[in-house]
Amino acid sequence: MKQLRIQLKMNSYNIFIEDDILNHLSFYIKEVYSNKKIYIVTDDIVGKLYLEAVKKSLKEYEIESVVIPHGEASKSIDMYTTVIKELLDKDIRRNELLLALGGGVIGDLTGFVASTLYRGLPYVSVPTSLLSQMDSSIGGKTGIDFYERKNILGCFKQPKLVLIDPKVLSTLSKREWNNGMGELIKHAAIGNKKLFGMLKHKPDIDEEIIYQSLSVKQAVVEKDEFDTKERMLLNFGHTFGHAIELKLGLKHGEAVALGMLMVLRFGIDLGLTDEVCYKELKEIIKLYDLPYDEPNYKEYLLEIAKDKKNLAGKIQMVLLSSIGKAFLYPVEEKHLKELI
Numbered sequence: 001m002k003q004l005r006i007q008l009k010m011n012s013y014n015i016f017i018e019d020d021i022l023n024h025l026s027f028y029i030k031e032v033y034s035n036k037k038i039y040i041v042t043d044d045i046v047g048k049l050y051l052e053a054v055k056k057s058l059k060e061y062e063i064e065s066v067v068i069p070h071g072e073a074s075k076s077i078d079m080y081t082t083v084i085k086e087l088l089d090k091d092i093r094r095n096e097l098l099l100a101l102g103g104g105v106i107g108d109l110t111g112f113v114a115s116t117l118y119r120g121l122p123y124v125s126v127p128t129s130l131l132s133q134m135d136s137s138i139g140g141k142t143g144i145d146f147y148e149r150k151n152i153l154g155c156f157k158q159p160k161l162v163l164i165d166p167k168v169l170s171t172l173s174k175r176e177w178n179n180g181m182g183e184l185i186k187h188a189a190i191g192n193k194k195l196f197g198m199l200k201h202k203p204d205i206d207e208e209i210i211y212q213s214l215s216v217k218q219a220v221v222e223k224d225e226f227d228t229k230e231r232m233l234l235n236f237g238h239t240f241g242h243a244i245e246l247k248l249g250l251k252h253g254e255a256v257a258l259g260m261l262m263v264l265r266f267g268i269d270l271g272l273t274d275e276v277c278y279k280e281l282k283e284i285i286k287l288y289d290l291p292y293d294e295p296n297y298k299e300y301l302l303e304i305a306k307d308k309k310n311l312a313g314k315i316q317m318v319l320l321s322s323i324g325k326a327f328l329y330p331v332e333e334k335h336l337k338e339l340i
Contacts (some may be wrong), residue, residue: 001017001018001185002018002208003023003120004215006221006222007048008221008286009225010171011140013158014029014162015137015214017210017211017214020165022057022126022163022167023056024057025126026061027145032122032160035095036062037063037092038061038097038098039063039087039099039159040054040063040064040098040099041065041066041068041083041106041113043067043070043074043103043105044070044177046101047067047101049128049257050071050166050168051065051101052291054055066087067128068082068083071105072097072105074109075105075143075144080109080144083110084116087113090118094121097291098110098121098123099124099125099126100125103127103128103129103176103320104127104131104135104136105130108121108136108141109142110142111140111141111142111145111159112144112153114157115138116155118159119121123157123160123240123320124162125162126164127162128165129172129176129180130176130180130205131176131182131183134180134183134184134187134213135180135183136330137161137218138214138221139217140156140158140159140221141154141227142154142155147285150242151242164190164210174289174336175251177205178253178254179251179252179253180253181256181290182254182290183213183252183256184205185199185281185284185285185290186197186237187213188213188216188284189316189320190324191233191326192212193324195209195325196324197214198326200284203283229328233317233318236263236318236326239263239315240259240297241257243304244259244295244300257285258292258295259294261278261280261281261282261292262294262297262300263317263318264278265278265294267317267320267329270329272329273320274321277321280323281320298339305336307335314332314333314335315330315331315336316328316330317329323340
């Protein structure tokens with residue numbers, strides 16, 4: 001078992017990484033929650049795989065569940081209101097616990113519900129995909145898509161607890177597994193050269209690998225909880241990645257893989273990034289069967305101005321000086337046309 005303690009000014013919490021943790025969730029949850037009812041939000045695929053096992057693991061609680069369709073289309077205003085209506089129909093009360101059981105869509109949506117219903121409910125995250133274990137499980141970002149823009153509506157809401165079971169990854173399809181590797185590779189590239197070296201040998205994604213990856217995100221989240229400076233380093237590959245994700249119909253980790261290559265090419269053209277970084281990263285991306293034939297970044301420079309990370313006309317591009325070392329490079333929106 002591995003443990004991370006996310007130390008924040010307020011609402012610090014633990015992340016436990018343990019094989020078969022799904023079988024004894026109550027052991028951990030009772031340390032942070034003393035009421036009797038838990039409301040599980042999951043999707044139709046994860047629900048079939050794990051909902052009954054989770055209910056059994058939480059047998060000392062009264063359990064209600066809300067099951068929604070899987071997929072990115074559920075991260076919408078319509079589904080947000082549907083989930084809230086169903087929770088209210090089930091008579092959820094203030095200070096009763098939500099449990100997000102699923103991938104990134106479930107985590108983002110449930111967190112957003114938890115942040116707004118009754119002006120805030122406690123919630124626990126039980127991420128079941130590699131992508132959600134690497135990404136949305138830590139840091140408190142919640143949100144939904146709107147107006148063809150990804151995660152444009154949302155807020156920060158820290159969970160009470162995150163419980164990660166590496167064993168559930170065995171049920172993922174190859175594409176979903178690769179999808180999560182996009183975020184894991186990103187963490188290695190921006191802040192863990194040791195992990196980057198480990199990934200070259202295609203190790204099993206076990207407690208140690210997950211711990212090493214999340215340690216990178218832990219370090220920046222603790223320095224910058226609300227994404228105003230250091231935490232922006234986690235956006236490596238996302239500025240271009242978000243621009244192409246919906247347009248090209250890619251999964252998030254696939255788009256991030258291409259986005260990382262695009263932004264490194266951008267850095268090379270500006271003389272800020274060594275081409276060795278690009279070559280090393282491309283080799284790892286190819287090794288894990290992620291897309292690597294990236295679009296020309298110049299075709300997306302105007303599109304990225306619409307990204308939610310555009311702060312009053314300034315885009316903070318994340319570049320690498322070397323593997324394991326990232327830095328921010330601000331670009332004025334008005335200069336994007338010049339770069340084209």
